[in-house]
Amino acid sequence: xxxxxxxxxxxxxxxxxxxTKLDELGLEYVSHEVPRSHPxxxxxxxxxxxxxxxxLVDPDHDVEGMSESDDIVAYLEQTYGA
Numbered sequence: 001x002x003x004x005x006x007x008x009x010x011x012x013x014x015x016x017x018x019x020t021k022l023d024e025l026g027l028e029y030v031s032h033e034v035p036r037s038h039p040x041x042x043x044x045x046x047x048x049x050x051x052x053x054x055x056l057v058d059p060d061h062d063v064e065g066m067s068e069s070d071d072i073v074a075y076l077e078q079t080y081g082a
Contacts, residue, residue: 002080004029005057007044009036014069015054021073025080 006022006029008015022029034041034053041051048055048065056066061079066072 002027002029002058002060005032006030007032007034007047007053007055007057009034009053012053017069018054018056018072018076021076025076027076027080 004022004027006015006018008019008031010033032043034044038051041053044053044055044065045051047057048067050067052067054067054069054072056072056075057064058066058075058079063075066075
């Protein structure tokens, strides 16, 4: 099983889009809820170099901080899709 991690914010439509794809593919992941305030998002900034969410980490495929929901969804489909 992959070691996926998702940095997200509740109510974020872009995060919901990624979570829907993860669920569709039956993938387990660890969710990291980030603070609403961008200056407080130090953990996600360390991972991805920016403070926006969602951010996906997939150490099994050397993905250290992929941002942009469309890119993440495409990556998940390509890597884990049937």
